[in-house]
Amino acid sequence: MTLDLPLPVREALTRLEDAGYAAYAVGGCVRDHVLNKTPHDYDICSSARPEEMQKVFANERTIETGLKHGTLTVLLQGMPLEITTFRVDGAYSDGRHPDSVQFTARVEDDLSRRDFTINAMAYSPARGFADPFGGREDCGRGLIRCVGDPAARFGEDALRILRALRFSSKLGFPIHEATDRALRAGKEQLCHVSRERIAVELTGLLQGKDAGKALKAYPDVIAVVLPELTPLMNASKWPLILDTIDKCPNDLYLRWAALLSGCGEKTARDVLKSLKMSVKIMDTVSTLVAWQDTDLTPHTIQEMLMRVGPEETGLLIDLRLAKRLAEGKEPEEAAMGDAEALKEKLRALLQENACYTLGQLAVNGKDLAALGLSGPALGETLHALLLRVVRNELPNDREALLLAAK
Numbered sequence: 001m002t003l004d005l006p007l008p009v010r011e012a013l014t015r016l017e018d019a020g021y022a023a024y025a026v027g028g029c030v031r032d033h034v035l036n037k038t039p040h041d042y043d044i045c046s047s048a049r050p051e052e053m054q055k056v057f058a059n060e061r062t063i064e065t066g067l068k069h070g071t072l073t074v075l076l077q078g079m080p081l082e083i084t085t086f087r088v089d090g091a092y093s094d095g096r097h098p099d100s101v102q103f104t105a106r107v108e109d110d111l112s113r114r115d116f117t118i119n120a121m122a123y124s125p126a127r128g129f130a131d132p133f134g135g136r137e138d139c140g141r142g143l144i145r146c147v148g149d150p151a152a153r154f155g156e157d158a159l160r161i162l163r164a165l166r167f168s169s170k171l172g173f174p175i176h177e178a179t180d181r182a183l184r185a186g187k188e189q190l191c192h193v194s195r196e197r198i199a200v201e202l203t204g205l206l207q208g209k210d211a212g213k214a215l216k217a218y219p220d221v222i223a224v225v226l227p228e229l230t231p232l233m234n235a236s237k238w239p240l241i242l243d244t245i246d247k248c249p250n251d252l253y254l255r256w257a258a259l260l261s262g263c264g265e266k267t268a269r270d271v272l273k274s275l276k277m278s279v280k281i282m283d284t285v286s287t288l289v290a291w292q293d294t295d296l297t298p299h300t301i302q303e304m305l306m307r308v309g310p311e312e313t314g315l316l317i318d319l320r321l322a323k324r325l326a327e328g329k330e331p332e333e334a335a336m337g338d339a340e341a342l343k344e345k346l347r348a349l350l351q352e353n354a355c356y357t358l359g360q361l362a363v364n365g366k367d368l369a370a371l372g373l374s375g376p377a378l379g380e381t382l383h384a385l386l387l388r389v390v391r392n393e394l395p396n397d398r399e400a401l402l403l404a405a406k
C-alpha cells in the first residue's frame with residue numbers, strides 16, 4: 001500500500017532524508033489517507049532535532065511553533081507543514097501537560113505516545129508504513145482503541161477520554177471494549193482538564209457525523225464536562241434533541257444551539273461561558289436558542305432580520321428545519337420546501353437592500369427632532385417606524401414616515 005502524498009509533503013520528507021534523517025507523515029493525515037478521506041493538514045515527524053530542521057529548511061519560511069517541544073512549521077509551496085522531532089513524553093503529574101519531553105531516534109517510540117491506534121501510524125514513501133499498534137487493521141475494522149493500557153493513557157491525559165468520543169463521532173467508529181471501560185471508569189479525571197481543551201473536543205464531537213449516537217452512548221461522560229445538561233439528558237425530549245443535532249447541517253453554531261435547545265437561553269450562555277467560548281459563539285448560539293420556537297413565514301422574515309440580524313436569521317431557518325425533520329410529523333419535502341422558500345425570501349430581501357436597521361430607515365433622529373420630538377419619545381418613535389416598515393405596514397419613504405411620525 002502506498003499513499004499519494006501532496007508534492008510539498010514529499011519534498012519535505014525527501015529533503016530531510018537527503019540530509020540523513022528519518023522522516024514520515026504522521027497522525028491524522030495518515031489515518032485519513034488510509035480511510036480514503038482528504039486530510040485537512042499534514043504533520044511530519046523526523047529524527048532531526050529542531051536546530052537540524054532549521055538547517056535543512058534554512059532557505060524557506062519557517063515559524064518557530066514550539067521549538068522547546070521539537071516543533072517547527074515550514075512553509076513549502078504555500079503549504080504549512082508542522083515538523084516535530086520524534087519524542088516521548090515524560091510523566092503527566094498534573095494530568096494535563098507532560099512535565100518534560102524527550103527526543104528519541106526511533107519512530108516507534110514517537111508513535112507509542114500517541115492516543116489511539118488509528119492516530120499512531122506514520123508513512124514515508126522511502127520507508128513505507130510504521131504501524132506498530134495495528135492502526136491500519138483498526139481503520140479497516142472501524143475501531144477506536146487506545147495505544148497501550150487504556151487506564152494508564154487516560155490517567156496521563158484525561159482529555160483523551162473526550163477525544164475518543166470525538167473520533168467515534170467523527171468517523172462513525174465504535175470504541176473498543178477495554179478502551180470504553182477505562183474511559184467510563186476514568187471520566188471524573190476530566191474535571192482537571194482545562195475548559196478550553198474540553199471545548200475543542202466537544203465541538204469536534206458535535207460536528208461529527210455520528211454526534212447523536214456518541215452523546216447517546218456516553219451520557220455519563222458528558223455529565224462530567226457539562227453538568228448543566230444532566231436534567232435534560234434524563235428528560236423525555238432528549239432523544240428528539242439528539243436527532244435534531246444530527247439533522248442540523250455541520251455548522252458550529254447550529255450544532256451547539258441544537259444541543260442546548262432544551263436548556264433555555266440563559267443556561268445555554270452559561271454553558272458556553274464555562275467553556276470559555278468566544279463572545280461571538282455565545283451571542284449567536286444563545287440567540288438561536290432564544291428564537292428557536294418563533295414561527296417564520298416569508299412575511300415575518302424581515303422582522304426577524306431586524307430582531308437578530310442576517311446571519312442568525314439564516315441559521316434560525318436551518319435550526320427550525322432540523323427540529324421539524326427530527327419531529328418527523330410530516331413529509332420531509334414539505335419541511336424542506338418551506339425552509340427553501342424562507343431562504344429565498346431572505347436572499348431577496350438582502351439583495352434588494354431591504355430596510356431592517358435604524359440606519360437604513362429613510363428618516364433619522366434629526367428629522368424627528370425637527371418635528372419637536374426629543375428624549376426617549378424620539379427613540380421610541382424611530383423604533384416604532386422601523387417595526388412598521390419591516391412589517392410592511394409603511395413604505396421606507398421619507399414623506400410617508402414623517403407623516404406617520406406626526
Ligand code: ATP
Nearest residue numbers: 026027028029040113114115116119120157159160
Ligand atoms: P483531525 O483531523 O481532527 O485534526 P488529528 O488526528 O490530526 O485529527 P489532532 O488533535 O490534530 O488530531 O492531533 C494530531 C495527532 O497528535 C493525533 O493524530 C495524535 O497522534 C496526536 N495527539 C493529539 N492529541 C493527543 C493527546 N492528547 N494524546 C496523545 N496523542 C495526541
Ligand code: MG
Nearest residue numbers: 027028029041
Ligand atoms: Mg490535526
